[in-house]
Amino acid sequence: MARTIRLAVIGGDGIGPEVIGEALQVLDAAVGDEAVIETTAFSLGADRYLATGDVLPDDELAAIAAHDAILLGAVGGVPGDPRLKDANIERGLLLKLRFALDHYVNLRPTVLWPGVESPLKDPGAVDFVVVREGTEGPYVGNGGAIRVGTPAEVANEVSVNTAYGVERVVRYAFEKAAGRRSKLTLVHKTNVLTFAGSLWKRTVDAVATEFPGVAVDYLHVDAATIFLVTDPARFDVVVTDNLFGDILTDLAGAISGGIGLAASGNINPSGAFPSMFEPVHGSAPDIAGTGKADPTAAILSTALLLDHLGLGAAADRITAAVTADLAARGGAARTTTEIGSAVRAALPSLEHR
C-alpha cells in the first residue's frame, strides 16, 4: 500500500499561492503511486492578518506540527503597507515556525543549472550547499531598547550561540560534506565576534576529528562574499550562522541565476517536528497575479521535501525534470503555469521503474 504523506501547505501571500499551486502538481505527478500526498491548506500571512488580525494562532501551529512536512510559498504583504506596520509577519509567522519546530538546519543548495545565465562572466561549476543554522544567532529575538524615541535611545540585539546548537548543525554539515565533495567551509567573523566565533571555530575543529576525510576551510564572512563572485566553484558545503547564512544565500542565489531558482529546507533532522520547505524568494506582491512568477524554486523545494522524507527516487525525478526544462528554456518568457506544465511534462516516465 502506498505511503501517505500528510502535508501542511501554507501558500501565503503574493506569488506564494501561485508557485505552490504548480509545485503541488509537480509533486503529485512525481510521486506517482509511491505515495499519497494528503494536503491541508493553512491560510496564513499578511492577507490573513489583514482579514482577521491573526498571525499564527497556537492551535494552528499545533495542527501544522501534526503533519509529516510543510510546504510554504512566501509570506509578507506590500512593503510599507501602513496596516502592517505593527505586525511583523516575518517574525511572528516564518521565524516562529522555524523556531517552534526546531528547524536547526536551514539547507540552501546553490546550483548553476545548465542553460541558466549567471550575472558573472566566468562562474565556473557552481554546486554547493549552505547549511545555515536556523534557531540561534541574532535571530533569537533577544534584543531590547531603552528610551525609545529620545536622543538617548539605546537599541541592542543579542546573538545567542550555544555549544548544543552549534554542534548539531556543524555535525550535520560534516555529514553532508562527507556525502558530497568532502570540503567544508566555515564562514564567520571570528576576528570581531570573538566569543561566538571561538565557539564556532572550536566546534568545527572538534567535529572535524570525526571526519578525517573532509577538508576544512575557514573564511571571514566579508571574504566569503568576494569568493562568491570571483570563485564560487571553490565551495562544496558552507556552514555558518543564521544571519551570515541569510546574507550568503541571497548572494548565492543571485550568482546562480536568481532567487527565482533557489530552493530551501528548514529541517529538523531528528524528526521530532515536521520540516518545512520553501523557495528562498519572497512574496513579490508587485508581480502577484501577473503569471510572471517562476515556480521553479518552489518545485525544487518539493524535491528537497521528498529527499527528506526518504523518497529519493521521486526527488530525483523532479530534479531531472527541472534540469531538462531549464536547459530547454532559452530566452523565451513563460508564465507560471507554462513552466509548471513543462516541468511536469519533463518528468521521467514512471512506467519503466
Added chain:
Amino acid sequence: MARTIRLAVIGGDGIGPEVIGEALQVLDAAVGDEAVIETTAFSLGADRYLATGDVLPDDELAAIAAHDAILLGAVGGVPGDPRLKDANIERGLLLKLRFALDHYVNLRPTVLWPGVESPLKDPGAVDFVVVREGTEGPYVGNGGAIRVGTPAEVANEVSVNTAYGVERVVRYAFEKAAGRRSKLTLVHKTNVLTFAGSLWKRTVDAVATEFPGVAVDYLHVDAATIFLVTDPARFDVVVTDNLFGDILTDLAGAISGGIGLAASGNINPSGAFPSMFEPVHGSAPDIAGTGKADPTAAILSTALLLDHLGLGAAADRITAAVTADLAARGGAARTTTEIGSAVRAALPSLEHR
C-alpha cells in the same frame, strides 16, 4: 607658507609597508608645495607583537592621536600562526584605533574605473559610496561566554546601537548624498533585528525631512547583496551598520575589480581626533615581498586623506592620475613600484596651476 601636515604612518604587516611606501611618494608629489607632509612612522602590527609583545601601547596611541591624520597599510600576521593565537591584532590595534579615535564614519567609495574589468557581465556605471558606521553595532566587543569548552557553553555577542551614534552617521550620509546624485539607501535587516532596525529606520526617516532633495530607499542586507551583483549602478550612497558595511564593502570591492583598488577612510568628521585612511585589503602575507601587491588602493586612500584635510585639488590630481593609469594598464602585470611610478608620472603637472 606651505601648510604642514603631520601624518602618522602605520605600514603594518605583509604588503602594508610596500603599498604605503608607494602611496607616500604619490602623496608627496601630488601636494607639491601646497603642503609639507611630515611623517612619523609607527611600527605596529603582528611583526611588532611577535618581537615585543606589544599591540598598541597607550603612549603610542596618544602619540598617534597628536597627528593631523593617519595612513595605515594593513595589519595581521600569517593566518593560523600559532604565536598569534592569543593576540587579536584586529581588535587590539585596528578596531582599537577606530574606536579610540571615534571614527564613526567608515567611508568606502566603490568605483568601477574605466579600463578595469569586473567579474560581472554587465555591471553598468558603478559609482557609489558606502557610509559604514564605525563605532557601534556588533563591533563593540560587548559579547561574553559562559561554561566555555563544555557542552553547556553559551556565547553571546551584543550589537549596541544608540540614537547618538546612528543619527550622526546618518546625517553624514545624507550630506554626502546631497553632494552626489541625491540617493540614499539604508541597508539593514529591520524585519529580524527589530530593535536596532527600528532605530535606524526612524533615524533615517527623521533626518530625511531635513534633506527633501534626497531620495531615500531601504533594502534588507540580503537583498542588497543581490542588487550589488545584478544592478550595482542603482546605488549612490549606502548607509549601514558596522557589520553589514564590512560585508557589503568587500562585495563592492569584488564587483568593481577587486579590493586591490578599494580605498577607505575612517573618519571623525568633528576633527576631535585624526582620521585614518587605509586600503580595504589586508596584509596578504602570501605575496609580501614579491612585488605583486597593487598599491592603487593605498594611493586612492591618500586622495581621501587630502580631501578630508581640505586639499581637494591635490586629491583630484591623485584621482586623475590613478584613472589615467588604470585606463592605460591593459592586461600586463606590473610590480608595486612600477604602478607607483606610473601613477606619479601620470599626475597632472603642478606648473600650470
